[in-house]
Amino acid sequence: xxxxxxxxxxxxxxxxxxxxxxxxxxxxxxxxxxxxxxxxxxxxxxxxxxxxxxxxxxxxxxxxxxxxxxxxxxxxxxxxxxxxxxxxxxxxxxxxxxxxxxxxxxxxxxxxxxxxxxxxxxxxxxxxxxxxxxxxxxxxxxxxxxxxxxxxxxxxxxxxxxxxxxxxxxxxxxxxxxxxxxxxxxxxxxxxxxxxxxxxxxxxxxxxxxxxxxxxxxxxxxxxxxxxxxxxxxxxxxxxxxxxxxxxxxxxxxxxxxxxxxxxxxxxxxxxxxxxxxxxxxxxxxxxxxxxxxxxxxxxxxxxxxxxxxxxxxxxxxxxxxxxxxxxxxxxxxxxxxxxxxxxxxxxx
Numbered sequence: 375x376x377x378x379x380x381x382x383x384x385x386x387x388x389x390x391x392x393x394x395x396x397x398x399x400x401x402x403x404x405x406x407x408x409x410x411x412x413x414x415x416x417x418x419x420x421x422x423x424x425x426x427x428x429x430x431x432x433x434x435x436x437x438x439x440x441x442x443x444x445x446x447x448x449x450x451x452x453x454x455x456x457x458x459x460x461x462x463x464x465x466x467x468x469x470x471x472x473x474x475x476x477x478x479x480x481x482x483x484x485x486x487x488x489x490x491x492x493x494x495x496x497x498x499x500x501x502x503x504x505x506x507x508x509x510x511x512x513x514x515x516x517x518x519x520x521x522x523x524x525x526x527x528x529x530x531x532x533x534x535x536x537x538x539x540x541x542x543x544x545x546x547x548x549x550x551x552x553x554x555x556x557x558x559x560x561x562x563x564x565x566x567x568x569x570x571x572x573x574x575x576x577x578x579x580x581x582x583x584x585x586x587x588x589x590x591x592x593x594x595x596x597x598x599x600x601x602x603x604x605x606x607x608x609x610x611x612x613x614x615x616x617x618x619x620x621x622x623x624x625x626x627x628x629x630x631x632x633x634x635x636x637x638x639x640x641x642x643x644x645x646x647x648x649x650x651x652x653x654x655x656x657x658x659x660x661x662x663x664x665x666x667x668x669x670x671x672x673x674x675x676x677x678x679x680x681x682x683x684x685x686x687x688x689x690x691x692x693x694x695x696x697x698x699x700x701x702x703x704x705x706x707x708x709x710x711x712x713x714x715x716x717x718x719x720x721x722x723x
Contacts, residue, residue, distance in 0.1 A: 376400050380721040381506035382695055384423050385433045391698045393723040396435060396502055398510045403450035406513050408460055413504040414439025414530040414688070415714040417560065417621075420702050422492050430492050437504030438464045438490035439715075441519060441529035451513045459519040461678070463532035464668050466490050466501060466515050478672040480515075505698070507718050517675050520682035527687025530560065530713040531678060533668065534688060538565040538617065539677040541640045541666035542572060545615050549573035554616040554632060555594070558585045560705075561619035561642060563689055563712040566592040568677075569617070571684040577613070579605075579629075588711065592689075606631055613637055623647045626663070630655045638662040688713045694720035 381396035401407060419436035421427045440462040444454050454460060468475050468483035475483050488495045491503030503509075519528045538561055547553050553574040555565040562578070569576045570593025577596040578589040586597035598605055606628045613632050618624065621643035629639055630651070639662070651663060669677065681687065689712045693701055701714045 377508070379506050379508035380718075380723050381435045381502070382698060382716075382721055383433045383435045383502075383505075387425055387430070387432065391505070391695075393695065393721050394433070395723050396506055398508055401446060401448045401510060402512075403448045404513050405448045405510050406444055406451060406454050406460070406516050407446035407508060407510050408440070408442045408462065408516070409445045410440055410442040410504055410507055410509055410718045412441045412526045412529040413437040413506075413716045413718055414533065414690075415698070415701055415705060415716065416530075416533050417705060418533070419503075420705060423702070431500045434492055434500075435502040435505050436491050437506070437716075438462070439529045439532045439534070439713075440490075440504035440509060441525040441532070442509075444516075445508070447513070453513045454516055454518070459521070459525065461517045461519050461528060461532045462490065462504065462509060462511050462515060463517070463536060463674055464490055465671075466511050467495055470514065478670040480670045481668050505716060505718070505721070507721060515671060517671065517678055519678060522682035522685065523678070523687050526692060526715050527690055528678070528681075529715050530564070530688035530690065531681055532674070534561050534564045534713060535568070535681060536669040536674045536677050537561055537642050537666070538619065539568050539680070540669035540673055541617055541642065541664075542569050542574075542615075543673075544666070545638045545640055545664070547572045547574040547615055551575070551614040552577065552612060554579050554613045556580070556616060556618040556624070556629070557620035557643070558589055558712075559619065559708065560688075560710070560713045563588070563592055565617050565619055566594050567686050568681075570594065571680070571686060574615075579616070585711075588689075615640065617642065619643055621645050626651050627655055630661055630663070633659070633661050635659040636661070638664055640664045640666055642666050688715075690715045692717060695722070696720070
């Protein structure tokens with residue numbers, strides 16, 4: 375029989391979070407039940423709840439940065455056991471049979487991957503996320519969290535970590551390269567940490583230098599204020615790779631001038647307007663503009679292992695269940711260093 379667990383839910387557009395008893399499905403043979411300890415707040419959660427990306431399915435529990443302990447496993451589970459430290463990210467299902475799934479790119483499932491919340495699963499039910507004390511997930515979508523990472527700082531790695539790790543690896547952040555990270559928020563601070571651990575020389579590009587000390591603590595060698603009108607001229611041709619983590623409508627032509635020949639400008643943010651880019655800005659020096667979306671499960675596990683090996687976790691502010699609405703406003707205002715994580719034990723229906 376299905377079980378219930380305390381969760382934080384928004385009942386309708388414009389309403390605040392309130393504690394409820396959320397029903398979770400009974401374990402199937404390949405399912406894992408996780409006692410959630412920490413749930414990260416991602417800006418995607420806010421976009422969804424505030425319907426900035428379209429209509430949402432209410433009532434809704436958000437959260438796709440989940441870290442906890444396995445409390446029960448189905449009869450056919452082989453990858454996890456009771457007591458394991460685990461995490462769940464942005465996906466909870468895919469067909470497992472198509473070319474993309476077989477290649478470890480479940481996010482591109484040809485049948486359609488199933489998001490952790492606000493998605494319709496293959497049974498026609500709306501998925502409910504990780505602002506809760508328990509979740510039931512297919513073992514294919516559960517990652518092991520190595521002992522070298524505390525669960526509170528591991529939770530944001532399941533989204534912010536893989537969202538930055540994947541493009542940094544794909545586009546060649548390594549010793550001998552110079553990587554620019556645009557923005558120093560929840561995504562950007564992880565980009566700095568990971569690019570530095572990959573061996574690249576890392577430079578933060580932000581509107582001001584207010585977070586310069588933090589950037590250098592995380593591994594950056596420089597922090598440039600893009601509000602200075604001379605920045606784009608003085609740093610022309612400096613970077614092999616620029617990772618754009620912000621959702622602002624940036625002057626992309628200016629940022630392309632910062633790249634070396636064959637350099638890449640990769641965006642993981644979602645601005646409101648289309649980019650304006652002249653083909654000549656790309657063709658003249660073989661430059662690339664690209665996008666990147668999370669990563670598949672094998673790469674997510676690779677990222678977690680890499681972070682554990684290098685002592686990397688998110689820099690977090692811990693909050694209780696009563697502070698989530700306020701935290702959403704602070705994230706939008708940029709008033710968080712650098713990821714809020716919810717202590718799920720404080721959810722009391």
